[in-house]
Amino acid sequence: MFTVKSGEVRLLKYDRGLHTDECHKFAFPDGRDFLICRGGSTYQGESTEMIFMAAFDAAGSGVTTKLISAMDTANTCLGEIKFSPAESGRSQSPGKSVEITGLTITAMQGTTDCAASQNATAGKLRRNIKSYEIEFLFDGKNFTVAPASRVALRRFDTN
DSSP: EEEEEETTEEOOOTTTOOOOOOOEEEEEETTOOEEEEEEEEEEETTTEEEEEEEEEEETTOOEEEEEEEEEEETTEEEEEEEEEEEOOOOOOTTOOOBBBEEEEEEEESSSSSSEEEEEEEEGOOOOOOEEEEEEEEEEEEEEOOOOGHHHOOOOTOOO
């Protein structure tokens, strides 16, 4: 975690357990940044994938909040993430964080491998694969699952 003050970049904290190689940067209304990341692990043939929010305090301490997870033993996959940008009259400068009001995650469940589901041509999935769009609303501090998406989320998150 770095901070920029008076144009100087300073290392606040290194968190070796936080994987941020597949993340999108967004802004809280107060201007601080947070990340929406995709992460996961594979141990002894069982893969877990999750999408989470990582936020940091002024000292660089990170807090992660899981939004959704899926395990391949249940034949589930997390696909595309779509972000809902906050409406604003100004254009965003390159490198600037964008404010968002929510996000939608496409999650799939069926009897095929995840790569085949995600690479389906022309958006057509095999008949034995179901696709769910799970919407999260952002209140400026936290994400909550939209009421209409609660049943679908339960199909993926069991803990």
